[in-house]
Amino acid sequence: MEGLYEINNNIFFVIGNHELRNKKGHEFISALEKIGVTVLDNENISLVANEDRINIVGLSFFASMEDYKLALEGVKEDNFTLLLSHSPNRPLDYISGVEDLILAGHTHGGQVRLPLIGAIVAPGQGLFPKYDKGTFEIGTTILYIDSGLGNSLYPIRLFNRVQISNITIRPIGEK
DSSP, X not given: OXXXXXHOSOOEEOOOHHHHHSTTHHHHHHHHHHHTOEEOSSEEEEEEETTEEEEEEEEOTTOOHHHHHHHXXXXXXXXXXXXXXXXXXXXXXXXXXXXXXXXXXXSGXXXXXXXXXXXXXXXXXXXXXSSSSEEEEETTEEEEEOOOSOOSSSSOOBSOOOOOOOOOOOOTTOO
C-alpha cells in the first residue's frame, strides 16, 4: 500500500468480512490509515478530478439500510457517485439510483467457474449466482464486480484467473 500511495494518494478502502473477523483487523485498518489510505466506513467524501466533482461512498460489509442512508448523507446528486462496497449483496438490497457506479468484490468471481455456465457458487449468493463477476446494469446504475486476487474458503481457482481492474471514468461525450 505504501508503494501505491506514493504513486497516487487518493486510495480508498472499505471494510470487508476478513477485516471484521480477523483479530488483527483493527490493526490492519489503523495501519492503512497511518499510510494515508482513506477508510470509508459508511460515509462519503467529495473530491475534484480535473473540473468534475465526484462523490465516493464507502459501505461497510455488514451495513444496514440505516448505514446506507448515513453513508449517502450530504451526497450531491448532480455529481458522479461512486459507491465502494466489499460485497455486492448489501448495495443491491439498498440502491436508490443515486449511484452511477458500484465497485465490489467478495464473490471472488465464483472462484470456480464453468465455461458457458459461469460461477458455481459465490459467498452470500449460493449456487449459480447472478452477480458473480463483471458488469451488470441495474436501472441507471452500473455494478462492476472484480474477482480479485484472493480466495474464499478453499485456495483454488478454476477457469477464473486473479484480477486487478483498471477502470477509467470519463464525462459523457469525452473519449
